[in-house]
Amino acid sequence: PAICRYPLGMHEGTIRDEDITASSQWYDSTGPQYARLQREEGDGAWCPAGLLQPEDVQFLQIDLHKLFFITLIGTQGRHARATGKEFARAYRIDYSRNGERWISWKDRQGGQVIQGNTDTYDVVLKDLRPPIIARYIRVIPVTELPMTVCMRVELYGCLWFDGLASYSIPEGGTIAAPGSPIVYLNDSTYDGFQERRHLYGGLGQLTDGVLGLDDFTQSHQYRVWPGYDYIGWKNESFSAGFVEMEFQFDRQRNFTSMKVHCNNMFPKGVKIFHKADCEWEPDPVGVSTILDDKNPSARFVTIPLNQRVGKAVLCRFHFADTWLMISEISFQSVCLLCTETTSVLTSTWVGEKADDSSTSVLVGCLVAIILLLLAFIVVILWKQYVHKRLAKGYSNNEDDSISTDFTCISILSLVHNLRDSSVLYLGCGPSFSDTFQCTVSSKCPQEELFSMMYLPQSEQPACSGDYAEPDLTKSTPHQGFQNNVPHYAETDIVSLQGVTGNNMYAVPALTVDSLTKKDISVGEFPWQQLRLKEKLGEGQFGEVHLCEADGLLEFLGLSSLELPTQPVLVAVKMLRSNVNKTARNDFLKEIKIMSRLKDPNIIRLLGVCVRDDPLCMITEYMENGDLNQFLSQREICSSFALSNNIPCVSYSNLLFMATQIASGMKYLASLNFVHRDLATRNCLVGNSYTIKIADFGMSRNLYSGDYYRIQGRAVLPIRWMAWESILLGKFTTASDVWAFGVTLWEMFTLCKEQPYSLLSDEQVIENTGEFFRSQGRQIYLSQTPLCPNAVFDLMLKCWSRDIKDRPTFDMIHHFLVEQMDGTV
Template sequence: QVQIPKLTRYKSVVLPLYRQSSQCRYALGMEDGTIPDSDITASSAWSDSTEAKHGRLSTGEGDGAWCPAGAVFPSASEYLQVDLRSLHFLALVGTQGRHADGHGREFARSYRLRYSRDGRTWITWKDRWGQEVVSGNENTYDVVLKDLGPPIVARYVRFYPLADRVMSVCLRVELYGCLWNDGLLVYTAPVGHVMHLSGSPVYLNDSTYDGSVESGVQFGGLGQLFDGVLGGNDFTETKELRVWPGYDYLGWSREALGQGSVDIEFHFEKTRSFHTMQVHSNNRHTQGVRVFSKVDCQFKPGLLLPWSSPPLSLAVPLEDLKDPSSRPISLPLGGRPAQILRCQFAFADRWMLISEISFYSGAGLPVAKDDSSNTAILIGCLVGIILLLLTVIAVILWRQYWKKILGKGSLSSDELRVHLSVPSDNVVINNTHSYSSRYQRIHTFPDDRERCDGEGEYQEPSALLRPLGQDSTGRDSTAVICLVSGNNTYAVPALTSTSPTAADCTPLPELPRHCLVFKEKLGEGQFGEVHLCEIESPQELPNLEFPFNVRKGRPLLVAVKILRPDASKNARNDFLKEGKILSRLKDPNIIRLLGVCVSSDPLCMVTEYMESGDLNQYLSHRVLLDKTGPTHNTPTISYPALIAMASQIASGMKFLSSLNFVHRDLATRNCLRPIKIADFGMSRNLYAGDYYRIQGRAVLPIRWMAWECILMGKFTTASDVWAFGVTLWEMLSVCQEQPYSNLTDEQVIDNAGEFFRDHGRQVYLSRPDVCPQGLYDLMLSCWNRDCKLRPSFAHIHSFLTEDAMNMV
């Protein structure tokens, strides 16, 4: 019998699959072609141009999607099948309709999933509440992502589109997950029992087990012991909402089971050399629950081979288990080869509760028996020493590299500097008292800062230069703070800066600097520089906020914003605040913060990088597709495709406005493809002409700004709506010219004054040729002088998805 050490943990040289569904989210290859056409099949296809191989997410080959030949109502027998060639752990699926550059009208409002590990036995996926039907798409272009709870372990996956009436459906899909390196096919265990605490039942059954049950034994499937979810200290509490007490654990009563141990058998794909088994167990001994006292394991090297002898017996020292906390118990298996394991977990009290079991093993290793586990320990130590040396070398090289990068020269004193005052949202421009004589007088409202439709007096720019945190009366204010630590253009209510919330207290995801490999410099601004970097092995970073578009086996490209080394304390604080704000913005149409490097200088923020570039560049190289079709070789884009993209921008802005965030620089240059709203426009020299520079210091995107922004520095969701109208005008003009291209910058500012005076002399952007009058009326409403009469982003999004798509 082997006694497990009290204070040490057995270290294996071969790591197990990291199964947490929050990290195992690689796109497995439908979109990027890693999955070949031959592995995508279907029950039928409407035509050759809509066969199974065209069912790839976000691609538009053929007629734009897979479309079955048969009806899906009411039979629901048509399916699209993906063969992953090996077992995978699937945490997420994505679906999309047939857009076909705006000509598609078919999508699936719901669907079912079936999966198989061997191609013979098929299992219908159900969520944690037993529901089979998955909500699908509401239009032809948006990607709808569905977290699989519970996750799936499978080689084959089938999508069955559903309909509640006779309608045409088409489908594009992607699967997200990672290889199932554990190689476990099934486990067999006794059915869990029900515990009664104070008269209330606690259900400790394996509720997601996908095999069969007979005579109190579940067999032929996988379930909660391998779903990557670890139960907490109190087994009556769960990590999932709306589930029953005890959900996170599989538990057995010694009295109900009628024996002194729980027998669990594990069947793997092939023979493996097992080094460690880790069992996450509950130990709430005050309620009769304890970690098992010992484990006896038998090993069978092959299906037709006998059990190896002698069995391995492992004891757990009970004197270490007075703490009621749940914990992982590492059990050294000595590197024994097996394809089947049978382990008996001995009761130490009335109840035994297990949440998760993991194996540290090596597949395809020789079947010969190891002489001693000391060899594995020695190898582990050597590998650890080598990795430590490599890490030290990498850190030294990394420091030298960044010193070289950051030592090329600090920003000059005339760099862009814009500060926004906290209370009144007025722009404060440092040391800029001398304007051109035509623009020395700025329209403001000293008595009512919230008004944008009333009368007011002219006021000198010096009146805007007030200490931060005070309004015109000298009192503290709780208006909107706009953080401008760099080119960040989001704003958040001031309450979060004065009264920390739970979101503020949440630590930012810290990433190790050595994982960032420099590729090229993207641009620079007042805060420092933006670099394109690469993360070679993102799956090895547990703190990484994983994006959904990571491709299997490929490095992850990221944009890294670096604070300048000589930044002031206030700039550093603003940079950190910006990181906290961005970490809250999780929406399919908003660029995501993936992590930060703030434990040492220079401070960095790591965000998604979209390889397809920005919307301005994409549209400016295209012409509108008219009814006669293309007449030249220039790439085209259709009106429905433009409206679809505009709808996604409106959706992202609707999300921002729901959080009271103000963007302040919405434009096509700050929308990336696929549509994600970002804020890097000012960092790029390409768009320097879109910003008006004041005395060589402050820059403002005046051609996109509402009149109250230019004259009063008042930025609100209503001013974002104004900018959206200009952005929509850009899109319908396919970005062929700047807004107000016939006006100089000074005339644009004069025009803002005309909006203020409201004498009917203000100039509006003209209606683009392709723009229907109804859509132009929407633009005009965005440019209403009275900010209270401008439409909300919810209304704009609804209009674009329901009405504008049908306008021609």
């Protein structure tokens, strides 16, 4: 819903006059064709005949000809160049998917009336929560007193690519535990019918675009009951051990896969389904899942449908525990011959009646052959196009971030399609030929202080001079490729993780090598004075714990004789005792790096335990936890929130916190440090909205869904990464600026939504290819309702394609300080 907000054509005229009808009109000059937002044609608007009475049902009807996902509606009165005086103070909406059955829209609290305009000219935009999936829309003005009403309208949304017209499911259950609020797991927005505890003929929460949270008792929505975002079923209510769902589509479709968003809060008896099967003849398709008893995060599960054809899908989801909870289901499919000739194609699902005529079978076979030939031709043309584009890009682009020095560029968004790969590897330019050439070379531009590329740190070239151009005349296969298939060696994978699972700062290579033990400016803290409270996360060689440190204030020289000493909450990064020498050296290197950081907005290293195993580093921890959790549990301050004691933050609070993040990053940039994992999960919140930037969000299971895992080893926060970091392995202060823009976007959504939440990881990576090509097809994060234009303009500058066009952290900090001064 946050992305699908495009005008559907009332203003632009792509919705034709004949598709706009009405129950009545006052004059021909106030007919329905004049109900176009911000247009002044005719007498300026649509006006139903006569005075509108409170009991009247007059409507403006719009036929969109296809199913659309409609998220927003805009209304306007009749201005008529300052001669009009009519507008609708309120209205409601009816909608239909087939033109026969009409449904009244209701908000999440059951209300039907939408507040409209207060004058004749201003446009009022109202979000439809829940959104509508429909072909026909009726806007029905509502009045409490007899009055003349006129309206102009625009609908906002996007085409409903799923094609799903209805689903049938069993009614959801409830959880009633003594001493706890009742959790209702029903489909509260379902617009179909209910009979004998079974829902059929409609759509609801499984298609509203809202993904449930990790904790199913919490919700994205306001003033709703626990469990609102999920539909849930209890195992003991189904003797067969599975939940059966049927999905009906608008037309015959070729299905690639189905994505199901499930809860996995296993401590409360909730798990993803252990098996799903969908019926097709002659053989069904399905998938068995790998049950996860370590990570309670909600997640998508993809069910391959293997290009099966049909107009209906029947699937069974088998229980893995007491409860099965689903918040969203989507289909990846292609409409076959979206014309009236679709009827000649027959479904292979058992529920569809097959056409026995030999003519229909023959026509169907011919159509299938033609489609296969067309697909083959398209693939050939696309490969030729990619070859030309890459060759042109390598030969003409003078940007130092994509020069011919980088002959081994990972163009994953292209390779993923051509090589059927879903992981990062060294893609070799300028063409994907049978013989691969992979020579990595860099001139080490000034802004690139420690480019990871795809080599381990020990093999990083020092940025101390120019390097020879690679010899493009030689052509030798790369050792990492066998039979033209990439070999995923450890050295080919970008690794951001430190030994304990946290992000490890990228720093100039010479600076790290020159550090010695005397550079550690913190003391040895007694291990016995640490009390473990909670494990925050873990990595391959270590763990991060939340601890209480007794006597830490005295250790730091901050204790007072007048005040009793209190234990201090700290984060302890702990190395396991059985690790190898390399891991121990890397851990000591992390300590040396952390000991250099002294800034009020950067988490500080307080002490170490390095005399005996386990080796530990002790860092600050803040009272209010991380910024992501802090904001997600709050609303924006309003009279309603304040009067009902709802935890909230103000716009000035958000600006203050953003300014502190910018200040901390400004300090890191001054040391030539690159963070590489800046996000709200890596910012800790203290009292009075103080912020300190940390680095261990990567190690926490809570945020595993924010990272893209490569072959079970390296993880990348791709939704926060600049395009050159994903495609070139290039991490600089400028790529941190990109991540800061995403972090700012998170804050102005109050962390209620993951960046690019409607895109899969693979689609996010493909989108970085669009930034690389810069042909205007890249997708940006959209402006949120809380975000003012000036702040959103800053985000867009942070996401500039060219590094030189992005602001520095100095500039960002100065801008945010000015914004704060303007709010005082």
